[in-house]
Structures are given as structure tokens and as C-alpha cells.
Amino acid sequence: MGELRKDYFTDRLAIITKGVTERSMALRFEEEISKKCPYCPGHEDMSLPAELVLVQREGALIKLADTEGEIIKDWCVRVLPDKFPVVALDAATTYGDEPLYREPAYGYHYIVVASPKHDEFFSRMSLDQWVNVLSVVQDRVRWLYGQKNVSYVSIFANHGKNAGALVEHPHLQIITLPRLPPVIEQEASKVQKSMSELGICPMCNVLHIESGGPRQILATDHFIAFSPWAPSYAFEYWIFPKKHQTSILRITQKEIKDLALTLRSTLGGLSNVLNDPSYSMIFHISSEKKTTRQLHWHIEIYPQHKRLNGFEIGTKTYINQLSPEQAAELLGSASRKELAKLLGIS
Numbered sequence: 001m002g003e004l005r006k007d008y009f010t011d012r013l014a015i016i017t018k019g020v021t022e023r024s025m026a027l028r029f030e031e032e033i034s035k036k037c038p039y040c041p042g043h044e045d046m047s048l049p050a051e052l053v054l055v056q057r058e059g060a061l062i063k064l065a066d067t068e069g070e071i072i073k074d075w076c077v078r079v080l081p082d083k084f085p086v087v088a089l090d091a092a093t094t095y096g097d098e099p100l101y102r103e104p105a106y107g108y109h110y111i112v113v114a115s116p117k118h119d120e121f122f123s124r125m126s127l128d129q130w131v132n133v134l135s136v137v138q139d140r141v142r143w144l145y146g147q148k149n150v151s152y153v154s155i156f157a158n159h160g161k162n163a164g165a166l167v168e169h170p171h172l173q174i175i176t177l178p179r180l181p182p183v184i185e186q187e188a189s190k191v192q193k194s195m196s197e198l199g200i201c202p203m204c205n206v207l208h209i210e211s212g213g214p215r216q217i218l219a220t221d222h223f224i225a226f227s228p229w230a231p232s233y234a235f236e237y238w239i240f241p242k243k244h245q246t247s248i249l250r251i252t253q254k255e256i257k258d259l260a261l262t263l264r265s266t267l268g269g270l271s272n273v274l275n276d277p278s279y280s281m282i283f284h285i286s287s288e289k290k291t292t293r294q295l296h297w298h299i300e301i302y303p304q305h306k307r308l309n310g311f312e313i314g315t316k317t318y319i320n321q322l323s324p325e326q327a328a329e330l331l332g333s334a335s336r337k338e339l340a341k342l343l344g345i346s
């Protein structure tokens with residue numbers, strides 16, 4: 001399997017996978033899915049056995065796993081190893097020092113099938129199902145941080161073709177890394193520096209500034225959604241827990257319900273404003289490794305309606321014709337309508 005390399009000069013990382021054979025397998029996989037969806041009930045044998053399956057039995061939700069001989073039917077959420085993993089347990093054992101830094105791309109790559117219903121997009125999913133998905137993600141992330149060589153657990157979802165989703169069926173992905181990705185390293189350093197010098201979390205400070213301001217989209221009991229000051233994408237927005245919290249692993253059942261409401265309302269709002277756009281949803285959480293710095297966890301949502309141009313890719317300076325204030329106004333009104341519908345307020 002592959003290796004993880006670091007750029008000569010910067011902290012940028014690249015995973016080099018084996019290439020030809022896997023790619024052709026992936027293409028064959030794509031061909032397969034054009035005929036039938038591998039994540040739909042009844043097609044479970046197209047994937048590897050699920051390691052975590054949430055099922056409803058006699059009114060209660062229980063967690064099971066597929067075995068060699070038995071695939072669990074009537075599931076609500078399934079977690080299965082990806083058939084074409086980006087990182088793997090049998091990674092190459094090659095190491096190298098800078099400037100040719102490399103280490104094995106060791107890790108776990110899972111698919112979280114978010115619903116048995118093929119067209120139940122995240123923006124239309126019931127609140128109960130959202131709670132199920134978030135609880136399963138929390139469970140798997142907790143387990144992964146207990147495994148060796150897992151420094152960071154990346155949770156994300158791609159929805160729609162422009163966001164690179166190969167399968168339309170709603171799903172999230174979890175990929176672990178043996179070291180912190182640069183963006184998490186940067187955010188965590190900033191938090192730690194401010195904490196030790198000023199005694200305040202800079203992310204809590206930003207929430208204080210954005211709360212009730214022109215970029216706020218929605219605020220619930222425990223979460224706030226807002227368009228960031230300097231967005232990379234039009235209609236990009238972030239969701240933060242209002243109180244200082246380092247990881248999704250720390251949130252209570254009550255907070256999970258509130259997060260489900262926030263996600264469902266804002267994604268519903270986004271979908272209404274842009275007519276079901278492609279988007280990526282990325283969780284930024286703290287590492288659970290004892291030696292690493294902590295951040296204030298959050299979710300970032302990037303709508304993908306246009307490709308980045310050369311200037312943006314080459315300079316990491318993004319051009320936005322829509323201001324975050326205008327985006328927040330549109331997303332705010334659409335999200336509040338969704339929220340009112342979900343809560344039964346007309």
C-alpha cells in the first residue's frame with residue numbers, strides 16, 4: 001500500500017497510492033455502480049462486511065457487526081471498510097528524512113452509510129436519522145483513537161458529482177492519518193498560543209464576535225452556524241459548539257440532537273437556496289493523542305459549484321463575488337424556515 005510524503009519546504013502532505021491496479025479496480029467499481037448502488041439494502045455483498053451496524057430491535061437501537069456468514073439486514077446505519085482505501089494497515093514500511101520525508105500511509109478508511117434510503121440526502125434526512133448517524137460516527141471515532149498509529153481521525157462527506165462523490169447514496173467517510181494534517185496543526189497551534197499567552201480560546205472569541213452579527217446563519221441552544229469572514233467558497237459556512245469543546249467525542253446526547261437540528265436546518269437551507277448543490281462537509285476535531293495540541297472542534301461546509309482557478313490553487317487566495325454577509329442573509333432566512341418546519345412552527 002501507499003506512503004505519506006511531506007513537501008520539501010512546507011507542511012503540505014501527499015499520499016502516494018499504488019496506482020495502476022487500484023485505479024483500474026476503482027474504475028471497474030464505478031462501472032458496477034452505474035448498474036446498482038453498493039450502499040443500498042440488498043446489495044450489501046458488493047462491499048466488505050460491515051464492522052458496525054445500527055439496527056432497531058424491539059424499539060431499541062443496538063449495535064451489531066456483520067460476520068463471515070451473516071449480513072445484518074434491516075439496518076439504519078452501517079460502517080464498512082472502504083474497498084479502495086487511501087490508507088491501510090498493510091502500508092509500505094518505507095521511512096525517509098527531510099527533504100525526502102516519507103512514512104507508511106498507515107491507517108483505517110471507513111464508509112458510513114448514512115441511511116438505507118438511496119435518495120434521502122443529508123438535506124432531507126429526518127432528525128432521528130441524523131442523531132443515529134452522529135452517534136455512530138462518535139462511536140467509531142472513539143474506537144479509532146484507541147488504535148495504534150492513529151494520530152488524527154478525519155471525518156468528512158462529499159455530496160454530489162462536483163464534490164467528487166462516486167456514489168450518490170448518502171454516506172460519510174472516515175480516514176485516519178499517522179500524523180496531524182497541516183490545517184489541524186495550524187488551527188491547534190493558534191488556539192494553544194492564545195490560550196497560553198492570553199488565557200482565551202481564539203475560536204471562543206470569534207464565536208463571541210459572530211454571534212448575532214451580520215454573518216450569523218442560525219443559532220440553536222448549543223450550536224451556532226455562520227459564514228466565515230474570509231471564505232474560500234461562496235456560501236461556505238461553519239458550525240461551532242457555543243461552549244468551548246475540543247471534540248465531537250465530548251458532546252452529550254442532548255447536544256447531538258441539537259447538532260442534528262443545526263445540520264439538517266442549514267443543509268436544507270443551502271439546498272433550497274442553490275437547488276441541491278454539490279458540497280463537502282469536513283469535521284475539524286482535536287487529536288486524542290496526549291502530546292498533541294487541542295482546538296475548539298467544528299464543522300466546515302464548502303459548496304462546490306465552481307472549480308478553483310489557477311490563481312486560487314497557486315496562491316491560496318480565493319476570489320468570491322458573493323460576500324459572506326450576503327450569503328448569511330440568504331442562508332439564514334432559508335435555514336430558519338427549515339428549522340421552523342422541523343420544529344412544527346408555522
Ligand SMILES: [Zn+2]
Pocket residue numbers: 037038039040117118169
Ligand atoms: Zn443506494
Ligand SMILES: [Zn+2]
Pocket residue numbers: 201202203204205243244245296
Ligand atoms: Zn473555544
Ligand SMILES: [Zn+2]
Pocket residue numbers: 187284298300
Ligand atoms: Zn477548521
